[in-house]
Structures are given as C-alpha cells and as structure tokens.
Amino acid sequence: MARSIVERQDVAPRSPRASVVTTAVSAAICLLVFFQCGLNGEVRADALSKLKPAKLAAIQESLQALRAARRELPLRGPGGEYCANLHVHSAWSHDSRGTIDEIVAAARRAGTQVLMFNEHPADHYDYLQQGHRGIRDGVLLIPGAETQGFLLFPTLSTARMTFAAPQDLADFVRSRGGQAFVSHLEERMDWKVRGVTGVEIYNTHADFKDEQGLVAALKNPFKIFQLSEAFRAFPQEAYSALLDYPRDYLRKWDALCQQAPHTGVSANDAHQNIGLIVRWTGPDRARLEDALGQPLLELDLANLPGAEKLLEGRKVGDTLFELILDRYEFALRHVATHLRMSELTEAAVREALDQGRAFVAFDWMVDARGFDFAAEADGRRWEMGSQPRLPTASDPPANRHAGLSLSAVAPLSTHWKLFRDGQIEEESDGDTLRYRVTQPGVYRCEAWLDVAGQPTIWILSNPIYVRAADP
C-alpha cells in the first residue's frame, strides 16, 4: 500500500513535560557518568559538526519544503514498485538482539515491503532453514547470509558445506538460482569475482566508518549522552547525517559493469546495536550497558545528584535511561532498494534483482517512489538492467527514424547526472531527463537534491547497457 511521506517520516510528538524529564534524566546520567568515570569535562563536539541541533533543524526544514513539492507519479512500464531493505541483521546474528516483530514493525513505519536478511552464519543455526521467511504483517521476509565477502540469498542451505574460495561459494549459490552480491566493497576493492548478481553500491556501515569524529565519540559514554538530545529531537536527520556520496563504491561498480551487468543494491547493514542503557540493579546500584546488554560500568546511585527523581515510579530491574542511536526504523528508512516487479513474492524479488530492475534511493529525504529510468525507441521500452541495441540501417524504417533515447523522471524537480561508462555525459535540472543515444555504453543516472544548501545524492539508477548495432 502506498503511504504518504508524512506518515513515513512521522515521529511521535513529545509533550513539553516529557522533554523536560528526559533532559533532566540525561543531564543527571551525564553527571553520574562524569563523576564515576572521573572525566575532566573537556569534551569537544566540533568533530561532530553535522549533529548540531541547529544544523539538523535546518536540514529538517529544507526537507519539509522538498516533500511539500513532491508529486505522485503514475508508474511507468509494467509491474509495480516495492521498497526492499537488504543486509538486515536480527538476533540470529551475534551482534544484534533484534526480534522479528520489532524489525517488521520498523519496516512498516519506514514504508518498506521487503526485508532481506543477511545474518552472520554460526554453527548453532542454519541461516536459511531457520531464518526469517514468508509474509509477516504484509512484509516479505527473505533469509540470507553475510559471509566470505558476500550478501547471499541462496535457495539451498550452504550451512554444512565448505568452499575452497569465495568464487566457489558464489558459483554454487548462483548455479542453484540464488543471488550473490559483493558486500563491503571498501574492504575488497581489488577483488576479482565473476558471475555474481551484483554489488552493494551503498553500505550504511561503510559510510559510518569514515565518520572519524563520530566513530571516536561513540566509544565514549559521556559523548553518547551529549548526542542524546540531537537524536531525540531529530532522530532521522541525526541518523542520516552519516550520508556521503559513495564515490569509491560507484567507481568500482562502474568498472564491473564494463565487464558484465551487475545489479547495484543498497545495504542497510541494520543491527540496532549502538547505544547505551542504564539499568537499576540494586538499592544503590545501577549498571551501564551497551545496546546489546553487555555491562560497561557499575554505577553507585548514592553519587548521583537527583537520584530520587530518576528512580521515581520505578523498581529494581527497570531501565532508567536508554539511548539507541541506530534504531531499525531509522536505519531502514535511510536507504532502500526499489524493485520493479509485479507481485510481492520471493520469486519476483529474485527475478528483479537478477535482471537489475531496481534503483537505490535515500527515501529518508523524500520518498522516491515513481522514479523511472528507461530506454525507448519507436514505442518500445527497455527497463533498467536491459541491453537494447542501437538501431541499424537494416532495421525497419520506423526504428531508424525514432532512434534510441533514454528518459528519466522523478517525483520532484532534481539535478540530474547522466553517466556513460562511468563518466558524466550530461547534467541538467528539472523533473525529467531526456537523452538521444548515439553511442553504445553503460548508461546510468543520478538524481541530486539541494538539502539546506548542500547538493545531496538522492537516487542512483541501475544501468541500461546499450549495445552496438549488429554489424
């Protein structure tokens, strides 16, 4: 079901009283940690310039104006459009505690319809046999693994099999009708693998890793508390502040597409495992835990100014404070792989991914549904991932006159970049792009938005592979 962006972005309003209490609680916890850790109070926030409330407010305001200008587009071409999140981890993975109920609920709030899990395999379970599968609350679940450098969506379990090399594993999965994507490209830029379905062209965790200031801050409980107000007031803007244009990923992808079609997908790499929890453990004791419940520090409540306020109405065992920075809802809304397919089934998802009928969009800014990129000639249409041939003199006269053109449309006026073989071929502004094709090549387009004065990547199409006319 199509839902408006207003619903997708909804964040429960806070009452002024709740705000005062949470601020008081986090201030109290800050003081507590300050005293217990013996920190000297010298905290620099300048490395985290994107997470300043004034900046986040400006981004929010800018996005609200863009969303107001968005219009619904009729879907072009055959089939429907479904938003998928790939590379999702649940409690099956050692580094996540996410239950299927909370992940599905988050997907519904984020407006995506397909959850593709890539669990870390382990001996105690079979990620394919026991993994999440089928429709749940209208969301399609597909099990898979993150292993040996791939996102895998096999059709047969590989749990008890060993493979000499990653290539053999990918070949096995592909030969049985499964999909294999190269994951975390930043760790394997020199990889040479053949015959994969495609590659991650964006990975949230990779994008996060290069945020040096933020990464350093998150190792320090004191600084996490400092960030709490920004994450409370602007949860999506704060989460998505990590977004950078994935230049290196795209360069690698463009090179791979010169050899063979590679479907580009986005990887949410969602774990919900960054944050802090304070739990009341005894009359005078509390415990600081990480987002996975691992103890970090024992706290003495006697040293906490205003402890009574914090404990009011609570009992031993209760959570006194919780701040999770990468909640599933915000991680899933950040980016999605939009699939063009006619029904919400696992077979249709696999087929769309195999064919490259997909695009990647940072829907947290503006809902990208309705975007389209296709080749056209003489009333015929070729979808993303297809391989049209340039017309020749031997074609029927109608084709020769029509030629081949590329067209793209977005639900909002945008800045277009059209790429041919990895190089910018043309840039333009508007809600549509049109281009007459005269040379063969791998064509893909990008749509950019101006967000609070910053050009920001919004949509990445999959390529159309235009082949030379037959000799």
Ligand SMILES: [Zn+2]
């Ligand atoms: Zn992962």
